[in-house]
Amino acid sequence: MRTTHRPLITAALALSLFMAALEMTVVSTAMPTVVSELGGLQSYAWVFTAYMLSSTITVPIYGKLSDLYGRKPILLFGIGLFIASSFASGLSTSMNMLIAFRTVQGLGAGAMQTVSLTIIGDLYTLEERAKVQGAFSGVWGLAGLVGPLTGGLIVKYLSWHWVFFINVPVGLATLGLLLGFFHEQVQRKPQKLDFAGAALLSSGVVALLFGVQGLGRNLLGLPVALVLLVAFVFVERKAAEPIIPMSIFKLPAITISSVAGALFSAAMFGATTYVPLYVQGVLGGSPTLAGGMITPMIVGWPVASMVAGRLLLRTGFRPLIIGGLGLSVIGTGLMALLLKPNASLLVPQLAMGLFGVGLGFTATALLIAVQTSVGWELRGVATASHMFFRTIGGVLGVGxxxxxxxxxxxxxxxVPIAAANELLGPEHGRGLPPEMLRTLSGALGTGLSINFWLICAAAVAAFAAGLFFPKVKRDSGTTVSVTDAAAPH
Structure with missing residues (x-):
C-alpha cells in the first residue's frame, strides 16, 4: 500500500487554505471598485454573504461525506469547483452574475476549509497538532501581507476581474499534489446520507439569513427559519446517519466552541467587510490603503496562533480562549469608539491588530479542543460542525x-442608490451635488458606525461564552479533553 507523503500534503493543504485567505483580503480590497463599476451598492453584502452562505450550508454535508467516503475525493471536488467558479467570477459583467458565481465558489470552499483541517487532524498526533495547527496559520499571515497589496495593484494597473483569476494556478498546483501524494485507507460501508436533514438545514439557514437582513422591514424569514431548524434537530435525532449528530453537543467543549466560534466569526467577517469600506467610502482612502487595514489582523492572527500552539500543552485550552477573546473585545471596542469621519488611520490598524492577535489565540485553541474531543470516525463531522457554526456566524453577522x-x-x-455607487468610485463622488454628497456621506458613516458597535457586541458575547469553557485536567503534562484517537493510516 502506498503511504501519504506528509510534508507535501501539508504543503498542499496550506495552499488550499492560502487560496481562501487570499480570496478574503483581495476581494475586500477590490469590492468598492467593483461597486463603482458594476453598481449595486445595495447588494454589497451579498458578494460576501452568498459565498459564506453556500459554504455554510455545505460544510456539515462535506464533513459527513468525508467520514463516509474518505477525505481525498471530497477535497478534490471542492478545489475543482472553487477553481472553475473563481475563473467565472472574474468574467462577471454584472453584480448579479458575480453574486451567482461567488455562490458556486462558496460550494467549493465549504469542502476546502473543512476537509483540509480534518486531514491535519488525521495526519498528526495531539502533541504534533498543537504545533502544526499554530504554524499552519502562517499561511494567513502570508496572504495578509500580499493580499491587500496584490489586490490594490491589480485594481490599479489591470482590472478587478483579475483578483479572481489568481486562484486558478494555485488551485491547479494543489490538485496535482493531492492526486500524486495523498493516499488513504477508507473502510466504505453501505450508508444512507441524510437528505432530509440536509434539505431542512439548507432551507433553514437561508430563511434565517433573509430574516436577519429584513430586520425592521420584513420579519417573515425568522419564524420560518425557527420552524425549519427545529424540524432539523428533530430529524437529526432520529436519523441513522445524521448530518450533524446531536450527541456531540453533549460534550461541553464542542457546545461552547460552537457558540463562541459563531460569535467571534460574526465580528471577524464584519470587520473585514466593512472596515475597508469605511476607509475608502468615508475617509477617502485608495483601494490599496483600504485593503491594508485588514493586514494587521491577518498578520497578528498567525503570530498569536503559533504562540498558542506552543503554549497549549502547558496551559490548556481555557486560558488561551478567554485571553484571546478578551483581546478581541479591546480591539473591537477601539473600533467602535474611535472610528469617526476624521479618525487617524492608526485607529483601524491598531484595532485590527489587537483583534487579530485575540482571534489567533482563540481559534487555534477552539479547533484543537473540538478535534481532540472525538475519535477519527467522528472527527470529520465534529470539525465540520465547528466550521459550520463559525461560518454561519459570519454569514448572519455580515447579513x-x-x-x-x-x-x-x-x-x-x-438620494438615489446610484449616487452611493459613485461615492465609492475613484473620484469619491466629487461629481455629485454638494448637498447630496454630504447626505450620502453622513448616511454611510452612520450605518458603518452602527455596524462597528454590532461587531463589538458580538466580541463581548463571544467572551462571555468563553467564560463557560470547561476546565480540562492535565495528564502526564499533556492537556487533552477526551480521547485523541489516532489516524487510521
Missing amino acids: LMGGVLVSQLMKDPR
Whole structure:
C-alpha cells in the first residue's frame, strides 16, 4: 500500500487554505471598485454573504461525506469547483452574475476549509497538532501581507476581474499534489446520507439569513427559519446517519466552541467587510490603503496562533480562549469608539491588530479542543460542525450589517442608490451635488458606525461564552479533553 507523503500534503493543504485567505483580503480590497463599476451598492453584502452562505450550508454535508467516503475525493471536488467558479467570477459583467458565481465558489470552499483541517487532524498526533495547527496559520499571515497589496495593484494597473483569476494556478498546483501524494485507507460501508436533514438545514439557514437582513422591514424569514431548524434537530435525532449528530453537543467543549466560534466569526467577517469600506467610502482612502487595514489582523492572527500552539500543552485550552477573546473585545471596542469621519488611520490598524492577535489565540485553541474531543470516525463531522457554526456566524453577522447599511442609505428617498455607487468610485463622488454628497456621506458613516458597535457586541458575547469553557485536567503534562484517537493510516 502506498503511504501519504506528509510534508507535501501539508504543503498542499496550506495552499488550499492560502487560496481562501487570499480570496478574503483581495476581494475586500477590490469590492468598492467593483461597486463603482458594476453598481449595486445595495447588494454589497451579498458578494460576501452568498459565498459564506453556500459554504455554510455545505460544510456539515462535506464533513459527513468525508467520514463516509474518505477525505481525498471530497477535497478534490471542492478545489475543482472553487477553481472553475473563481475563473467565472472574474468574467462577471454584472453584480448579479458575480453574486451567482461567488455562490458556486462558496460550494467549493465549504469542502476546502473543512476537509483540509480534518486531514491535519488525521495526519498528526495531539502533541504534533498543537504545533502544526499554530504554524499552519502562517499561511494567513502570508496572504495578509500580499493580499491587500496584490489586490490594490491589480485594481490599479489591470482590472478587478483579475483578483479572481489568481486562484486558478494555485488551485491547479494543489490538485496535482493531492492526486500524486495523498493516499488513504477508507473502510466504505453501505450508508444512507441524510437528505432530509440536509434539505431542512439548507432551507433553514437561508430563511434565517433573509430574516436577519429584513430586520425592521420584513420579519417573515425568522419564524420560518425557527420552524425549519427545529424540524432539523428533530430529524437529526432520529436519523441513522445524521448530518450533524446531536450527541456531540453533549460534550461541553464542542457546545461552547460552537457558540463562541459563531460569535467571534460574526465580528471577524464584519470587520473585514466593512472596515475597508469605511476607509475608502468615508475617509477617502485608495483601494490599496483600504485593503491594508485588514493586514494587521491577518498578520497578528498567525503570530498569536503559533504562540498558542506552543503554549497549549502547558496551559490548556481555557486560558488561551478567554485571553484571546478578551483581546478581541479591546480591539473591537477601539473600533467602535474611535472610528469617526476624521479618525487617524492608526485607529483601524491598531484595532485590527489587537483583534487579530485575540482571534489567533482563540481559534487555534477552539479547533484543537473540538478535534481532540472525538475519535477519527467522528472527527470529520465534529470539525465540520465547528466550521459550520463559525461560518454561519459570519454569514448572519455580515447579513445583519448589510441590512443596517442599506436601510441608512435608503432612509432619504431623494438620494438615489446610484449616487452611493459613485461615492465609492475613484473620484469619491466629487461629481455629485454638494448637498447630496454630504447626505450620502453622513448616511454611510452612520450605518458603518452602527455596524462597528454590532461587531463589538458580538466580541463581548463571544467572551462571555468563553467564560463557560470547561476546565480540562492535565495528564502526564499533556492537556487533552477526551480521547485523541489516532489516524487510521
